[in-house]
Amino acid sequence: MDKAISSTNAKKIDDLSEDILLRIFDYLPIKELCVSGRVCRQWRRIVRDNTLWRHVDLLDYRLDLRKMWKVIRSHLSECLLSIKIKGFLDTGKPKSVTHSLSDAMLNDLKDRCPNLKEIHLKNCNTVNLNPRLFPSTLFKLTFENCAIQPGLMKKFTEDLPELSCLDVSRTVRFDDAELSYMCGTDQLKVLIVNGCYRVTVEGLTKIAQQMTRLERLEMEDTGIVNINQNFELAAHHMARHMISLKHLNLKGCIPLTSTNLQNLVFGLKKLQTLNVACCPLKYSSLVEMEPYLRKLKLLELCTHQMEGHSTEKLESILMECSVRLVEKCASKCFHQH
Numbered sequence: 001m002d003k004a005i006s007s008t009n010a011k012k013i014d015d016l017s018e019d020i021l022l023r024i025f026d027y028l029p030i031k032e033l034c035v036s037g038r039v040c041r042q043w044r045r046i047v048r049d050n051t052l053w054r055h056v057d058l059l060d061y062r063l064d065l066r067k068m069w070k071v072i073r074s075h076l077s078e079c080l081l082s083i084k085i086k087g088f089l090d091t092g093k094p095k096s097v098t099h100s101l102s103d104a105m106l107n108d109l110k111d112r113c114p115n116l117k118e119i120h121l122k123n124c125n126t127v128n129l130n131p132r133l134f135p136s137t138l139f140k141l142t143f144e145n146c147a148i149q150p151g152l153m154k155k156f157t158e159d160l161p162e163l164s165c166l167d168v169s170r171t172v173r174f175d176d177a178e179l180s181y182m183c184g185t186d187q188l189k190v191l192i193v194n195g196c197y198r199v200t201v202e203g204l205t206k207i208a209q210q211m212t213r214l215e216r217l218e219m220e221d222t223g224i225v226n227i228n229q230n231f232e233l234a235a236h237h238m239a240r241h242m243i244s245l246k247h248l249n250l251k252g253c254i255p256l257t258s259t260n261l262q263n264l265v266f267g268l269k270k271l272q273t274l275n276v277a278c279c280p281l282k283y284s285s286l287v288e289m290e291p292y293l294r295k296l297k298l299l300e301l302c303t304h305q306m307e308g309h310s311t312e313k314l315e316s317i318l319m320e321c322s323v324r325l326v327e328k329c330a331s332k333c334f335h336q337h
Contacts, residue, residue: 021046030058050079057084059122062091064098065105072108080113082140087124089147099128106133121146131155140165140190148173153181164188169218170195176203183210194220194249201230201255208237217242218249220275226255235260239267249275251300251326258285265292275300277326283307287317296321302329 025033025046033052036043046052053075063071063085076083088098101121106129109116116135120142127149134141138160148171156163166188168174175198182188183206191207191214193199199222207217224231235256238245245268250256256279265271274293277300286293286305293299299314299321306314311323 025052029060030056031061048075050077053077054079055082056080059084059086059120062086062088063100064088065100065102068100068105072105072112076109076113078112078114080116082118082120083109083116084120084122085124086122087146089123089125089145091123097125100124101126101129103128103130103133106130106135110135118142120144126152132159134160136160136162138163140167142167142169143171143174144168145170145195147171150177151181153178154184157181157185161187165190167192168196169193172198174198176200176206179203179206183207186211186213189213189244190216192216192218193222194218195222197221197223199223201225201227201234205230205234205237208234208241212241213244214242215244216247217245218247218275219253220249220251222253224253224255231255232260235264239264242268244270246270247273249300250279251275252278252329254280256280258282258289262289262292265289265296272296273298273300275326277302277305278329279305281305283309283314286314290317294319294321298322298324300324300326302326304329 021043025036028036033047036047056071056076058071068085085100087100088095090096101124110133113135114137116137118140119134119138120140122142122144123146124143125147126143127147131149131152132155134156136159139162141156141160141163144167150173156166164187166182167190169192174193174196179193179199180203182191188211191211199219201224204219204224207214226232248264248268248271253276256276258281261276261281265274274296283306286301296318297320299318301323303325306325311325314323315321
């Protein structure tokens with residue numbers, strides 16, 4: 001009986017048109033997609049359809065150069081729009097020095113995938129790469145917890161004219177010097193430097209003065225401290241120059257006071273979302289800033305700042321502004337000191 005049912009189901013699958021199978025395969029993760037290609041010749045042909053390889057997410061796997069070459073040569077084409085790759089940087093030596101990309105691969109990607117818009121690298125050792133070989137078509141570039149060579153950003157400002165989104169979260173060598181290279185161009189709309197502890201208030205000041213087209217800025221858990229009132233000056237420049245800013249993340253920014261925040265929100269006319277979790281702001285001071293905060297669509301805080309009050313109560317005060325509590329406090333949450 002079971003055998004008959006299995007045979008019937010198999011027949012139904014075989015009866016599906018290739019167009020239907022193609023749509024089904026489009027929902028499969030990369031690994032399952034590759035496994036499906038081993039079922040039969042028909043499925044193998046369908047799996048190799050270029051439209052299934054527009055967005056290639058390999059973050060669930062760690063691939064060395066040999067395996068990456070196999071993926072590139074077997075499946076990537078002019079249809080590719082984005083690719084995400086995970087390396088070995090967090091695995092400990094000797095594997096931490098293993099590379100997942102090479103200059104030859106970057107050259108091949110440029111020729112093979114002329115429409116590539118996004119590269120996302122996580123835990124990758126990229127010091128072996130020539131930055132001038134990254135595809136000039138890139139719109140978004142992510143180095144998440146990666147090792148980069150000093151001066152990398154200088155090359156990008158010269159060779160990536162379409163780049164508008166840069167994410168270097170937790171990339172150790174990213175500092176104020178790298179930021180200064182990025183400030184040489186006004187093309188970025190999104191800049192994310194979360195966890196980059198070498199970025200200081202001087203870097204924030206440069207951003208505020210020169211990167212005036214930014215619409216999203218995330219500086220969570222960086223090295224910003226208040227020395228000689230430098231943070232007040234940086235906040236002043238932000239409020240004055242960053243007229244396009246819509247989303248701001250300053251989670252864990254210890255120098256941020258209620259006065260600084262009030263000036264920021266007042267000056268940033270287009271601001272919609274604000275994350276000030278783990279900053280030295282009390283519930284009472286947030287309530288006092290109601291005339292300024294009520295224009296926001298979303299305010300993110302930590303549990304400590306609520307001082308026992310519910311998010312619903314604060315939302316009733318801030319009217320149209322939603323309040324969300326972050327799941328995890330920043331490593332520099334002021335309540336932990």
